[in-house]
Amino acid sequence: MTLADPRHATAWQIQSLLMSYPDQRLMDRLPLLRAAARTLPAPLAAPLKAFLDHLEATPLTELAADYVATFDHRKRFSPYLTYFAYGDTRKRGMALLRFKHAYRAAGLELDDSELPDHLAVVLEFAATGDPVTGRRLMIEHRAGLELMRMGLREAGSPWANVLRSVSATLPPLGRREHEAVARLAAEGPPEEEVGLAPFAPPEYMPQPQGGPR
Template sequence: MRLATRRRRTTGLEHEQLLWAWQSASLLLGYPDDDLRARLPLVRRAVEALPDSVAGPLGTTLEHLEHVDWDQAQADYVETFDTRRRHNLFLTYFAHGDTRKRGLALLRFKQTYLEAGFVPDDSELPDHLCVVLEFAATVDAATGKQLMLDHRAGLELLRISLAEVGSPWAGAVAAVCATLPPLGEDEWDAVRRLAAEGPPEEEVGLTPYATPGFDPGPAAPEAGPVTLPMPSFPGAR
């Protein structure tokens, strides 16, 4: 779903702060494994260097993960994101559901990454919010931001839905939305329609966890899957 982008305004973040915010949100919205737990002090330093409009919501998610029992965090994560349609971290799902159009949208995401010189790892779908945020933070900020804007209705519905149930991950999604320009009325209309109607429900055999076959062609003839780099957080050097 491509939304109108008029009436865009800046968010008041410096470019480097924007990258820290996106990378922090990407980490905090990932599955709470041992790697994430080891990186929480790094995320804490990044969050403390951000303005309150972004640091506040990020901090709520971060504080929860800093103090929660880790087994409970993992169980809550699965319950939150794997069992509820409105808590979907795959951006194209909101616009297309499990239909043929979603398959094409996934290919467009992957082609966008290839055109930016990045060959994504096929272990995760390219429209996963954590992947998009990390791409924006470490490879191509403008293109990554546009991917989020193109799927803004789904992103906003995710934010609203997580907030409604009091999810500890609501803050991280709210922080991402705070880095983007305010929605126009046409965009709010799209959010309301999506909330009322939901994504398309026609099943065509595409599961949320299987990437369709894709030939990257000549864009990266000898490159294999690569891992997105980490940006330079404050105090990390």
């Protein structure tokens, strides 16, 4: 599939909704999401169908609690893409600005309550804003995406299926990407460099919070 393939936008839109905090609006959209997933090729659709089956079979309160326990309380599954590349260091502020600038260039402004590197936000941008730039942002942070996907799979998390579908929209991993994933798995995100002043205004520095609600 190419960048012009509209099925990418459909997949990213579904994935964005599924990577957001589960609420009643999401449950009400399940028939529409199933219908949209059926239009996708098997590598994208099969893992989405598996996750939609899980949503349908699980009480909403349980889904919400699992989401919080998975993404809000465990950094190894952080949905914030710049965390894997920069950890909680001050350099992450500049990386967040790059996301903001990319969205602004496409005519989109985020609510101040949302960090621009949350995977659900990036997927929404790729689906409805600028697919070329959205895809590039995901490729630039591919090591973190793959580490999250593998971690979720090893933990038996149902959200691993959503990450499988995301990965299926991106190019196959090459040797350098495999090495980057292995290095990140072994070393983890960087730690703060003592003595450096912030590189971005405080409002762009990451604060502990949950995903898009």
